[in-house]
Amino acid sequence: MRLRKREPKENIEESKEFVKMLRQKLSCNKGKMPSEEPPYKKKKLNSQHSHSHASQNGFVNNYKLQQERRRLPIFPAKHKLTQQIRSLDTAIVIGETGSGKTTQIPQFLHEAGVHRGSIIAVTQPRRVAAITVSQRVAQESGTLLGHLVGYSVRFEDVTSESTKIKYMTDGMLLRESTLDPLMKRYSIIVLDEAHERTIHTDVLFGVVKKAQRDRKKKGLKPLKIIVMSATMDVDHFSNYFNKAPVLYLEGRQYPVQVFYSTTTQSDYVMAAVVTLFQLHRDHPPNQDVLIFMTGQEEIESTVRCIRDISKDMVGEGPPLVVCPLYAALPSHLQLKVFNKTPEGSRKVIVATNIAETSVTIHGIKFVIDTGVVKAKLYNPNSGLDLLKVVRISKAQALQRTGRAGRESSGTCYRIYTEEEFDSFKKNTVPEILRCNLSSVVLQLLALGISDIVNFDFMDKPSIESLIGAVHQLHSLGAVTKEDCIKLTPLGKQMVSFPLDPRLSKTVLIAKDNHCLEEILSIVSMLSVDSVMFTPQSKREEALETRKKFISSDGDHVTYLNIYRAFKSVRGNTEWCHENFINLRNMRLALECSQEMSGFGFFMNAAELQKEGEFISLSSRKPVNIHPSSSLFMCKPAYVIYNELIQTTKCYMRDLSVVDPEWLYEAAPHYFRKKKPKPG
Numbered sequence: 001m002r003l004r005k006r007e008p009k010e011n012i013e014e015s016k017e018f019v020k021m022l023r024q025k026l027s028c029n030k031g032k033m034p035s036e037e038p039p040y041k042k043k044k045l046n047s048q049h050s051h052s053h054a055s056q057n058g059f060v061n062n063y064k065l066q067q068e069r070r071r072l073p074i075f076p077a078k079h080k081l082t083q084q085i086r087s088l089d090t091a092i093v094i095g096e097t098g099s100g101k102t103t104q105i106p107q108f109l110h111e112a113g114v115h116r117g118s119i120i121a122v123t124q125p126r127r128v129a130a131i132t133v134s135q136r137v138a139q140e141s142g143t144l145l146g147h148l149v150g151y152s153v154r155f156e157d158v159t160s161e162s163t164k165i166k167y168m169t170d171g172m173l174l175r176e177s178t179l180d181p182l183m184k185r186y187s188i189i190v191l192d193e194a195h196e197r198t199i200h201t202d203v204l205f206g207v208v209k210k211a212q213r214d215r216k217k218k219g220l221k222p223l224k225i226i227v228m229s230a231t232m233d234v235d236h237f238s239n240y241f242n243k244a245p246v247l248y249l250e251g252r253q254y255p256v257q258v259f260y261s262t263t264t265q266s267d268y269v270m271a272a273v274v275t276l277f278q279l280h281r282d283h284p285p286n287q288d289v290l291i292f293m294t295g296q297e298e299i300e301s302t303v304r305c306i307r308d309i310s311k312d313m314v315g316e317g318p319p320l321v322v323c324p325l326y327a328a329l330p331s332h333l334q335l336k337v338f339n340k341t342p343e344g345s346r347k348v349i350v351a352t353n354i355a356e357t358s359v360t361i362h363g364i365k366f367v368i369d370t371g372v373v374k375a376k377l378y379n380p381n382s383g384l385d386l387l388k389v390v391r392i393s394k395a396q397a398l399q400r401t402g403r404a405g406r407e408s409s410g411t412c413y414r415i416y417t418e419e420e421f422d423s424f425k426k427n428t429v430p431e432i433l434r435c436n437l438s439s440v441v442l443q444l445l446a447l448g449i450s451d452i453v454n455f456d457f458m459d460k461p462s463i464e465s466l467i468g469a470v471h472q473l474h475s476l477g478a479v480t481k482e483d484c485i486k487l488t489p490l491g492k493q494m495v496s497f498p499l500d501p502r503l504s505k506t507v508l509i510a511k512d513n514h515c516l517e518e519i520l521s522i523v524s525m526l527s528v529d530s531v532m533f534t535p536q537s538k539r540e541e542a543l544e545t546r547k548k549f550i551s552s553d554g555d556h557v558t559y560l561n562i563y564r565a566f567k568s569v570r571g572n573t574e575w576c577h578e579n580f581i582n583l584r585n586m587r588l589a590l591e592c593s594q595e596m597s598g599f600g601f602f603m604n605a606a607e608l609q610k611e612g613e614f615i616s617l618s619s620r621k622p623v624n625i626h627p628s629s630s631l632f633m634c635k636p637a638y639v640i641y642n643e644l645i646q647t648t649k650c651y652m653r654d655l656s657v658v659d660p661e662w663l664y665e666a667a668p669h670y671f672r673k674k675k676p677k678p679g
């Protein structure tokens, strides 16, 4: 589980300065198209199909949808593809973004009866993709969502007895597999967007391969595996899946022109905003723009900046509707970006890589790709996960470009030079090679796989990372390391939580420490997307209103205060509205707390040094309090934190003040070695 922090950094002065610079820059470039002069140069034109797109006006017009389906590049291959997949145990399918893999292949297989009455599972790396794609496929099949076609993501299961095509996050399927390692409910498992190589997808590769083999051995119904992507190292995948045949789909749906920056951009945010306004001045309304940025704070400040500038540009282009899109945004606001643009305006979506794969956003004609992403990196020596802004891979760049050609031809502006692009890695480094593996190891042990080192990983993580994960689980009391690595009774309990093992342990020992209610409340608040809602227009008012919840003990107690206040008013909608609290996420937190029943964060502790700096107790490296924390201006002697992120400095997020005695009590074996110096 990834924990996130919520409030965007307040940086008004910086933002004003930025707007000023931008205005100057824009006034120099007035009237010039990015494509007409530097900083962009045209690269390539992918031209194949060209036809107009039927408007749906919010109605499900099945005739039009069927026409659209028929025009997809995959459609002519329907019969052949279905026959090939029918005859294979495993197939690797590769086809351009937008060719129709995700939406059509499961329908083809269902229509032809290849699923033999059982369920076809289609995994997606992100929940927003699982939800929106299933909505689309339900529409196309003329059924209500949750009937023939449904989805399952954490805390939301929209399926029924009659569901035969089930879109789900890879994490959900992995969790199901711990209860049923043979995955008997499914006849076909489609692992979509395989190039993303999320940690869950990588573990699933091994788990579904094993399920397929074991079902064959036991004489059970066969399990068909389909691995799909637009961009992947096909040989590597084919070899891993016992030399599975690769099926190539021809054709891209709409052409997308790609422009590169002619010079290296030192400030990609500035370059993206300048590009946006240049486009905006010269293009008609209803041609929308999708900008890729790295994270919530950057997105929120960019959104503010675009809104500020647009106020000064009345009359120079259509009105702008600017929407942020990132994982911590409440789901209903995430889904809002998929709505049609109001007539005569232009929608600008500033998104993280959650908009990168599978999704189709109505109206997007232009993509501005900054070429960067926030990725999790793990240092096995320090045992720490860091979130760091890194260059995307070529595969990711291609996916981003593809978002501009979903409904008609489009254009992608890359805020980097062609030479820089050439230096990008071909494929994304699998998450499993760069993340803390304690959850993975716990899950594999729960599946009865104790020989972790020899597990059939497509790309084996380093022995150090695996050993590091086992050590961490051992420190948490989840495993024994005698003859072989085995789950302890506590470890077995930990598996049942959809949480990071440190949080699971926290919950499990809370009871003995007589603080179960408090811990469950805090953990559930940390497990859902942001519960604080800060509309741009009422930012000051929202922060002022929520001040009453802030605790000098830190963010965890602040969450507890909100949780208790919410419960005391029995989840009153009006109360949430008045206090700028997100009702839906609060309800999810309540559900989460009900679903679950000591402090595992002892490893995430930091100590204040004489010089006024903090150092992490596990790595002995300098760390800083994140500006978004309520403890930002304080200097407590010891703190614990949920997450470290590396931007300009290494920041701790979601902090609480802690008494060092509690750290020794929680994990004496751990702190014996690294006893903090007193004073």
Ligand SMILES: Nc1ncnc2c1ncn2[C@@H]1O[C@H](COP(=O)(O)OP(=O)(O)OP(=O)(O)O)[C@@H](O)[C@H]1O
Residues within 6 Å of the ligand: 072, 095, 096, 097, 098, 099, 100, 101, 102, 103, 104, 132, 133, 136, 229, 230, 253, 357, 358, 359, 360, 402, 405, 406, 407
């Ligand atoms: N939610 C949606 N609303 C409107 N059109 C959609 C939607 N989802 C898909 N489409 C249309 O169907 C086409 C095919 O989408 P699909 O996701 O099946 O392609 P894909 O080959 O899997 O692409 P990718 O690799 O990018 O996921 C899109 O280009 C778009 O025109």
